[in-house]
Amino acid sequence: MQAQFPLIPEQASNFAPTVDLLMLFIVAICVFFAVAITFAVIYFFFKYERKHQTEIGVPIHGDMLLETAWIAVPLVLAMAMFAWGAVVYVDYRHSPGDTLDIYVVGKQWMWKVQQPNGLKEINEVHLPVGRDVRLIMASEDVIHDFSVPAFRVKMDVVPGHYNTMWFRPTKAGRYRLYCSQYCGTNHAIMTGWVTVMEQGDYAAWLSGAAGAEANPLVAGQKLFAARACITCHFSDGKGRAPSLNGVYDHQVLLADGKTVTADDAYIRESILQPNAKIVAGYQPLMPSFQGQLTEEQIIALTSYIKSLQNEPPPPTGAGTAPASGKK
Amino acid sequence: MHRTGELYGQFETLEQQKESAALGMWVFLATEVLFFGGLFMTYTLNRHYYGTAFGVGSNTLDLKLGGLNTVILILSSLTMAMSVWASHVGKRKATTGFLVATLILGTAFLGVKVIEYKQKFDHHLIPGYHFQIDYRAQHPSPNDDPKEIEAEKEELSKAFAKDPDLNAHAQLYFSLYFGMTGLHALHMIVGAGMLLWLIRQSMLGRFTPTYNTPVEMIGLYWHFVDIVWIYLFPLLYLIDRHQ
């Protein structure tokens, strides 16, 4: 019956069973009240049908107890629905630690996807079963929305900043991907497929198919030299700029005394608006690369800098906050 | 057609008519607060993000002219309040006189705004294709004080170092400058129109101690427009002026 006339999509992620259960909970509450009110209305309608022309109803003006009851009970139920939904959402908005990071760029009217080893896909995402996946997404033009109903997840893709979302695929298969924020003429055909494979198959696919072409690490490393980043960001920390070893995802101490986590957004901001946050002990010397790098190039550089996160930071010129550690 | 001062058909008493007019004007002013509010919200956010550019933009505004306009408007609120008082005590000539004074002051305000807007036009500070925040610094006119130009050049180079996108962000500032002062000026023009009507009615002797509702209501409107300027002036003119 589900196959013939489905009422819900397949459950293919860690969120799907919870979301469906939450849905059923709310359905139960709604059905209860809908049936109760409908029954009451129909029952009263027949029981109190006017019997003769001059009949009037019994003037009952109200009842404080009833009013209190039907404010308090819905309020409690509402809070329950809110709380459960909030728990799921807070979990959803905080990506876990060790995720497989996939970069997604939305543009009119296609999805450009980049796997961790640089492999590019268009309107397709291949993923391994059972691993936490984080999508880091930006838009090149208008607002889009990356939506996979089988996973019960979606997130807007906004020009001007990154949005991230995470989930863990739990079942191999092929699932529909939609754009879920109206974005112009071909919004309806900005769709694709998410293919979830067993972990071994995924690894094979990743290295096999068109292997390491346009590997962002390599591209990023090349850019790092070509754009002269290397002339200041010495890895031994003795340059005019902090070493980037061990920086990614660690705390950075700023000149104004604040500390900040060097995540993707921080790296992007440092490239485009270097004077927004100055690392303690350094001068505001870095030029801005606004308008000189595409989103993909920024992603490549970020990949490269990320690859340095396990390199040992130099004793001085580390660019990280003293009591450093993963966030 | 009803002549001013008579009881309109839908009301029972003059008292009710006056109460309705007053409540109506206050409710209308509430809508105006929300109307300007959207712009103030946009201003707040953008100033938070782009403080440097807002400082630079603010410094291009002529503080003397802005200050003068502030004084003019406050004075005009005084003359408006005086005309309301005069109408309360039945002094017809004084009512008319104070209304005329208010109108003259309001027109002076608008005249100063025209001068300011022209300055912005000359310095390529109107948002659009020709917007260039450092146009004046690059192309000073013979009348410009060289020391001022030097100071501006230095300020700009510091600002550009902090914010490479200074031009774009300064354009945001000026969009808000023209948007907010333009909307305000539009309200002043409408106010001036209403003052003209009031002056005519006052000259015809329509306002008495028992009936001066239009003077009071338009007075309320005028005071509101004045208060909006009191907020606009520091927010637009007085950023980063402490040096």
Place this chain on the structure above:
Amino acid sequence: MDTPTSTRSATATVYKIPEEHYLNSTYGIRSWLLTTDHKRIALLYLFSVTFFFFVGGIFATMIRIHLMTPQGFLVTPETYNKLFTMHGVAMIFFFLIPSIPAVLGNFLVPLMIGAKDLAFPKINLLSWYIYLIGGSFVLYSFATGGLDTGWTFYTPLSSIYSNSAVTPAVLGIFINGFSSILTGLNFVVTIHTMRAPGMTWFRLPLFVWAQYATSIIFILGTPVIAITLLLVGLERMFHLGFFNPALGGDPILFQHLFWFYSHPAVYIMILPAMGVISEIIPTFARKPIFGYSFIAGSSIAIAVIGFFVWAHHMFLTGESVYAALAFSFLSYLVAIPSAVKVFNWTSTLYKGSISWDTPMLYALGFIGLFLIGGLTGLFLACLGLDIHIHDTYFVVAHFHYIMVGGAVMGYLGGIHFWWPKISGRLYPEFLARVSAIILFTGFNLTFFPQFILGYLGMPRRYHSYPPEFQVLNVMSTAGASILALGYLLPMIYLVWSLKYGVVAGPNPWPATGLEWKTDSPPLTENFLVTPEVTWEAYDFETRPDLELDHIVAGKLPAPAHGDD
């Protein structure tokens, strides 16, 4: 009321249309186009909003026909995108928002409070002209390239990328906003200062409370959408940067400013309909409303809390998690007053003396459909669920249940209820009941499948869709054809009744409001003598003037049990 225009017989009173009333007191097109009579202005609005209802309805018909096949066969993608945008703009800004306030509110508020007119009759007329001007700009936009941004005008699509006639459209909606603001201002002042002696706040009909609450939203919310759309227009014309990330702007700022109005706007659309239901149910149950002060208070509560929930439209934009939590919480809070109303309406039926007249059928239909629409709001307010159903057909179904199943049913119920007062005549009862049932059935068939479509993942605003969604889409279109019939029938028989309907007399139901103490149709000045109110609202007990045994020829006979 005891005019010489009736003769009483043993079983029925036959009434005649009064000699002079607001429709015939003056003649000529100028007397209508320059009228300051709130009742004539209400009728001017009735024609205009009905026109826009047709415009929006035609677009909806084309959408549903197009969606019968997965590839969409009727129109191109560009045209489809314009169809749903223009359907939204026409229906929301030019039909739903003005409908009950500008038609029924304008007609009834002065009558209900015992006044001769609104506080500012000329401003009332000005409101209508402003509405027409705004509407003209929007129609111009439709005719010269159309509009394809969605009625929500999200940036940067609307401010930069769209090639459609955005600027005239936003100008038109901007102008139309002032029509709303002035109407709201008029109502607030009128209700405060022009109540007849004895008409205290808590004796007011609940319809008036509903209009008051709606007017608060008109006044405080509309100016914000005005300035927001103005900014979009300016951004398009002068390439400013407020919503353009390349120039330092923020597209999400637009969404905050837009929804700050547009969420309270949905309460503008439903509160008046709730006010209508609060009038109909006591009348046809012949007893006071249960929990008067709670219904009055809940209207105000909805208006106020409704201003604090806007970002529940933005849960997935990347907004702060704390903000999302706050807005979800508040969105649940705003559901409570609506629930209170439904419980109170239901309780009013208890021990009532209920008759099945058409307005009552509309009220019942409203309760059923609003129940489903409102309850499905609980799904959307739920953060964890919204991740899945945001921007899907679930949302489309939800808001159509409320706006069409709720607001339009309330509007039509009100039109039927007050038709005798407006026109002096009764509509044909049997046909009207049949139409109400057709509407209810067609509506459910059209929109219930869309809840399922939404949970299955079908996104909104899609001109083509995967084939597995076709069955539900075809069901929805089939329902829409029935719905269309349900709308066409009243238009036909209401016009028919103007000439051939039974003359109603002052109070055919009878109902207890002050408006029913005037002739049908009323005089231009409503009351020759200002009434003095000494009775509570919906008081059937102590009103000897009510003709409870009024049997009007043409009504269905009373049920044949009991005495009489």
